[in-house]
Amino acid sequence: xxxxxxxxxxxxxxxxxxxxxxxxxxxxxxxxxxxxxxxxxxxxxxxxxxxxxxxxxxxxxxxxxxxxxxxxxxxxxxxxxxxxxxxxxxxxxxxxxxxxxxxxxxxxxxxxxxxxxxxxxxxxxxxxxxxxxxxxxxxxxxxxxxxxxxxxxxxxxxxxxxxxxxxxxxxxxxxxxxxxxxxxxxxxxxxxxxxxxxxxxxxxxxxxxxxxxxxxxxxxxxx
Numbered sequence: 001x002x003x004x005x006x007x008x009x010x011x012x013x014x015x016x017x018x019x020x021x022x023x024x025x026x027x028x029x030x031x032x033x034x035x036x037x038x039x040x041x042x043x044x045x046x047x048x049x050x051x052x053x054x055x056x057x058x059x060x061x062x063x064x065x066x067x068x069x070x071x072x073x074x075x076x077x078x079x080x081x082x083x084x085x086x087x088x089x090x091x092x093x094x095x096x097x098x099x100x101x102x103x104x105x106x107x108x109x110x111x112x113x114x115x116x117x118x119x120x121x122x123x124x125x126x127x128x129x130x131x132x133x134x135x136x137x138x139x140x141x142x143x144x145x146x147x148x149x150x151x152x153x154x155x156x157x158x159x160x161x162x163x164x165x166x167x168x169x170x171x172x173x174x175x176x177x178x179x180x181x182x183x184x185x186x187x188x189x190x191x192x193x194x195x196x197x198x199x200x201x202x203x204x205x206x207x208x209x210x211x212x213x214x215x216x217x218x219x220x221x222x223x
Contacts, residue, residue: 024065026092031060031075034098043077043099075099128154128209135201147207148189148197156211169211178218 027047031040039060046053047064048071056062066089073095076082080099087095130150138150148167152159158168167177179186181199189197210218 024067025089026063027066027071027087027089028061028063028092028094029056029073029075030094030096031056031077032096032098033080034100040077040080040099043075046074048072048074073097128157128211130154130207130209132201132204132206135204135207145201146197147199147201147204151207151209154209157209169209 029045031043031045032038033040039056039058041056041058041060043056043060044053045056045062047066050066050071052064052066054062054064068089070086070088073085073087074082075085075097077099079102081102083097083099085095085097087093135147135150136145138145138153149159151157152167156170169177179189186198189199
């Protein structure tokens with residue numbers, strides 16, 4: 001008799017534990033702004049390892065039925081930092097998640113522009129200025145953008161030869177030119193027998209060419 005009663009008691013407890021383990025519980029997730037305590041509608045909610053979830057309603061809530069066990073709740077919202085929380089679900093549970101606003105520092109934006117009639121109104125006449133973007137729009141030599149060869153396409157500047165990168169400004173000779181790179185003189189601006197210049201367009205912000213009225217600080221040579 002005792003054996004039969006013990007067996008029945010064990011069987012009842014076993015069946016009860018199975019029912020409890022297989023029972024579904026409601027998990028209600030409420031998303032709020034950590035600063036204003038306002039609900040966050042249409043937020044993304046993903047629950048692992050069941051790979052289930054959805055979007056919060058207009059009240060920032062989502063209710064989902066889950067089996068008893070351990071879960072990881074990942075919540076995200078545009079303009080807020082992602083949040084991860086681990087929970088152990090053993091009964092109907094309400095989980096409040098407070099998301100923090102994402103503060104991203106953007107780098108500064110520098111806008112440079114030139115006046116449309118700057119060359120006409122400037123007291124320094126005969127000056128041409130090219131930037132890297134303008135040089136890359138000009139015809140390339142053998143697939144490479146060449147600074148000196150691009151300069152020869154400007155009015156008043158000529159090429160000293162078909163296979164040479166030397167320049168002649170308004171009929172002047174090569175030794176009358178003064179080439180400065182960040183105010184440092186460059187005595188040989190070409191390589192590969194004069195076919196290519198040593199200047200890379202990507203390393204230059206602008207190129208200034210003085211064709212006349214050379215400033216006295218350059219000693220009479222044409223930069």
